[in-house]
Amino acid sequence: MAIKILIKRHFKEDSTKQAFALLRNFRHDAMNRPGYISGETWINHYDPCQITVVSTWQTVEDWIQWEESDERAAHEANLTELLEGPAQFEIYDVVGMAQD
Template identity: 45%
Template sequence: MIAKILIKRCFKPGKTKQILALLNDLRAHAMRQPGYISGETLVQNASPHCMVIIGTWQSIEDWYCWRDSNERNKYEAMIELYQERPTEYEELLLGTPLTSKDIGEKS
């Protein structure tokens, strides 16, 4: 099932060139991973130092493999140096139907 991963980052002012280089390298490496479909980077209009990256993967397992890889974690450590706060993640599955069990209803 297709997975959409929302990655929220806010950066400290300055060092834009270094930040963009790291993000571009990270995206280039992600694109070579099994299951990677696409990525989008959205910048907040009111706070241009904050962004949301939407990654699309063939499965949540493909994302987990990349998320937990040494290669990705190396980039994450470098990116964190420029961030105002820790990265936030949200993992979503495309078209997953809710069942009463999923939302805690009694049968």
């Protein structure tokens, strides 16, 4: 079953340009991982320092392999110094909606 991962981050003011460059590299590496389907980056309309990354994975196991990888940890470490606080992670199952 496909899953969606929401990663919410609040960046320090004046750090979003650098954050976007790091997030692009982050996504590029994730795209080469088994099970990666797609990704989006959302910017809060009222607070452009609040950025949410949404990625879709084939299985939760695929996500966990990426989440626990040294490669991902290195990317996360690069972002940490730009953050106001810790990133928040949410995992959702993707379910189809049957029409009545």
